[in-house]
Amino acid sequence: MTIRALGAYDFPAKDRQELFGDDQLVNVFWEGNTFIVGPGCFRVPRSMTWADFRSQVMDPWASADPDYQPDKAVDFRNDDEAMNPKPKQTIEQLGIPHKGLIKFRLA
Amino acid sequence: MAKASMRERYTELTRGLAWEPTYVSHEQLYPHTRFEGIKIHDWDAWEDPFRLTVDAYAKYQSEKDKRLYAVVDSFAQGQGHLNATDARYFNSLRLFLQGVTPLEYAAHRHFAYLARHLDGPGPRFASLCQSIDELRHNQTETHAISMYNKYYDGLHNPNLMHDRVWYLSVPKSFFDDGISAGPFEFMTAISFSFEYFLTNLLFVPFMSGASFNGDLSTMSFGFSAQSDESRHMTLGLECIKFILEQDEDNVPIMQDWIDKWFWRGYRLLGLVACMQDYFLPKKVMSWKEAFELYLEQQMLEGLFPDLDYYGIRPPRHVEQAIAEKEYVSHQVFWVLYQFSHAASFTTTIPHDEEMDWMARQYPDTFNRYYRPMYLKARAMQQAGKRFFNGGLPMLCQVCQIPMGFTEIGKPALQAQRFSIHQGERYNTCSDGCQWIFEREPEKYRQAWLPVHQIYQGNCGGPTLPEVMEWYGLQPGDSGEYLDSQDAKNWELWHQPEGVS
Numbered sequence: 193m194t195i196r197a198l199g200a201y202d203f204p205a206k207d208r209q210e211l212f213g214d215d216q217l218v219n220v221f222w223e224g225n226t227f228i229v230g231p232g233c234f235r236v237p238r239s240m241t242w243a244d245f246r247s248q249v250m251d252p253w254a255s256a257d258p259d260y261q262p263d264k265a266v267d268f269r270n271d272d273e274a275m276n277p278k279p280k281q282t283i284e285q286l287g288i289p290h291k292g293l294i295k296f297r298l299a
Numbered sequence: 300m301a302k303a304s305m306r307e308r309y310t311e312l313t314r315g316l317a318w319e320p321t322y323v324s325h326e327q328l329y330p331h332t333r334f335e336g337i338k339i340h341d342w343d344a345w346e347d348p349f350r351l352t353v354d355a356y357a358k359y360q361s362e363k364d365k366r367l368y369a370v371v372d373s374f375a376q377g378q379g380h381l382n383a384t385d386a387r388y389f390n391s392l393r394l395f396l397q398g399v400t401p402l403e404y405a406a407h408r409h410f411a412y413l414a415r416h417l418d419g420p421g422p423r424f425a426s427l428c429q430s431i432d433e434l435r436h437n438q439t440e441t442h443a444i445s446m447y448n449k450y451y452d453g454l455h456n457p458n459l460m461h462d463r464v465w466y467l468s469v470p471k472s473f474f475d476d477g478i479s480a481g482p483f484e485f486m487t488a489i490s491f492s493f494e495y496f497l498t499n500l501l502f503v504p505f506m507s508g509a510s511f512n513g514d515l516s517t518m519s520f521g522f523s524a525q526s527d528e529s530r531h532m533t534l535g536l537e538c539i540k541f542i543l544e545q546d547e548d549n550v551p552i553m554q555d556w557i558d559k560w561f562w563r564g565y566r567l568l569g570l571v572a573c574m575q576d577y578f579l580p581k582k583v584m585s586w587k588e589a590f591e592l593y594l595e596q597q598m599l600e601g602l603f604p605d606l607d608y609y610g611i612r613p614p615r616h617v618e619q620a621i622a623e624k625e626y627v628s629h630q631v632f633w634v635l636y637q638f639s640h641a642a643s644f645t646t647t648i649p650h651d652e653e654m655d656w657m658a659r660q661y662p663d664t665f666n667r668y669y670r671p672m673y674l675k676a677r678a679m680q681q682a683g684k685r686f687f688n689g690g691l692p693m694l695c696q697v698c699q700i701p702m703g704f705t706e707i708g709k710p711a712l713q714a715q716r717f718s719i720h721q722g723e724r725y726n727t728c729s730d731g732c733q734w735i736f737e738r739e740p741e742k743y744r745q746a747w748l749p750v751h752q753i754y755q756g757n758c759g760g761p762t763l764p765e766v767m768e769w770y771g772l773q774p775g776d777s778g779e780y781l782d783s784q785d786a787k788n789w790e791l792w793h794q795p796e797g798v799s
Contacts, residue, residue, distance in 0.1 A: 194739075194741065195739045195741045195742055196334055196335055196336060196481070197334065198330075198331065198334050198481075201741055202741065203741070203744070203745050204744070204745075205723055205725075205744040205745065206744075206745055206746065206747055206748070206751070206752070207748060207751035207752075207755070208723055209723070211755055212754070212755070217751065217754060219693040219726070221693075221713070221715065223712070223713075224711070224712075226633070226668070226672065226703075226710075226711055226713070227672055227675065227676075227686075228637070228688060228689075229630070229633050229634050229637055229688065229692070229701060229703035229713075230634075230692060230693060230701055230702040230703040230704075230713045231692070231693035231702055231713070231715065232688070232689075232690035232691065232692060232693065233690070233691050233692060233693040233694070233750050233751075233754075234690065234691075235754040252689060253689045253690040254689075255689065256686065256687065256688055256689035256690075258679065271717070289724055290723075290724065291717075291723075291724045291725070291726060292724065293693075293715060293717070293726070
């Protein structure tokens with residue numbers, strides 16, 4: 193369905209990819225945990241490696257819950273698609289879209 | 300000449316003052332009442348729900364104002380704020396003043412627009428009265444609550460906060476959505492869904508909450524606004540009956556709007572649910588009880604069987620709201636608790652007696668899902684490490700609430716949905732918000748999501764202190780209640796020796 197409007201109605205998104213330059217937004221969800229109430233949202237370079245993403249972004253965020261154990265984070269998914277990220281792969285190479293969602297759980 | 304009756308005076312002074320345009324067509328004079336697809340054949344069929352004239356209206360309102368301000372003055376002079384149950388209570392006033400009062404002003408502006416743009420003089424005049432009411436509510440709420448600004452934090456700049464602070468984008472974007480729709484959708488959204496269908500769930504918790512917690516000032520505002528609100532409710536019901544009766548083609552359009560605005564309003568009321576169960580030290584009734592009484596009994600069992608006559612069915616996604624009554628207040632509280640370091644209110648873990656009350660109110664969910672988290676957070680706090688979220692939350696593109704809501708019937712599994720529009724991804728929190736997004740992606744793609752704006756550097760700068768400054772927040776406005784200046788002052792002022 194398209195919008196009913198008085199005139200032409202075409203306005204860009206206020207958070208579209210181009211506004212973030214070489215960066216993008218990535219959401220991270222610790223499934224099975226409700227202490228951290230829901231996914232976190234981060235701005236990261238598309239060229240950031242998975243290893244850096246883990247150590248600089250995801251692990252510090254999840255560590256707000258004292259029960260988090262970085263080495264037990266498993267079952268990584270890009271939305272619902274399984275992924276097996278290598279430390280040197282970048283966010284872009286992993287195919288995480290702008291405003292995409294990485295899910296994991298603790299083993 | 301005999302004196303005219305009220306009814307004759309009303310007719311003369313409203314409909315009698317209308318005229319037929321001769322230099323321009325109706326379409327040119329009222330250019331906004333056709334593009335939405337609603338067909339009105341006879342504007343005179345509008346049944347005026349209240350027959351007020353401007354002079355009678357002004358007389359009633361000024362009498363009410365006199366009474367209200369007498370109470371507010373005497374309460375302030377008698378240091379009435381010291382009679383509140385607990386300084387935690389004032390957090391609900393912060394939420395009200397930052398989240399609701401600016402909406403009254405927005406409503407004032409938009410009803411003024413309707414008072415210009417509706418074709419019929421009856422609905423134009425009703426809109427004019429409501430426009431003045433809303434302005435009065437904005438002013439009287441501000442005055443009723445302003446006395447607390449002398450003693451308590453976080454009440455100093457509600458309008459700036461409303462425009463900028465992350466959780467206030469929830470009510471702001473809700474109302475902006477209505478204002479930027481056409482006049483008939485606005486009437487369905489605000490006059491019907493908000494002012495009729497959901498109004499008791501908003502007003503009763505705040506005003507009964509004020510009454511139960513010793514806030515005579517806000518309670519008196521509530522009584523002063525009550526007769527206006529009942530007029531607004533009558534107007535809301537008249538609006539939809541009038542539109543539905545005008546043309547059968549209007550029915551599916553109205554149904555669509557009722558579906559949309561039920562879910563929009565319901566999500567917004569998540570903040571009220573949290574306020575009701577957590578911010579009121581003395582509880583009035585639980586969110587679940589209020590939801591069952593005001594929504595399930597009064598609306599679903601009372602109103603909607605009547606609307607069935609017009610071919611209107613209960614709103615889409617209402618079954619999710621019914622399932623969520625068991626846990627939505629806790630989920631919203633948990634969002635506010637862990638992000639309160641960046642908010643203009645303070646939170647704390649409920650004490651044991653409150654948790655017992657919640658366990659009685661929510662026997663299927665509280666002890667299983669929420670008490671264990673609160674005990675864990677309390678232990679962290681006692682160990683000197685009060686729990687705050689370590690990042691910024693993923694937000695729903697439509698309701699703009701952090702994505703802490705769960706799948707229906709699974710209170711431990713947070714839900715996420717996404718949609719692709721013109722190659723760009725948009726995340727939503729629920730089937731209801733996703734459905735609303737997909738009806739009008741062109742509209743919701745423009746959402747000013749606070750988190751995404753912070754990351755673009757549009758909110759004062761990249762660091763939290765810069766954002767807080769841009770929000771107009773001051774030290775003491777945020778974070779843990781027990782560590783706040785309000786808590787310290789409260790204790791000091793209630794020493795047996797008295798105020799020092």
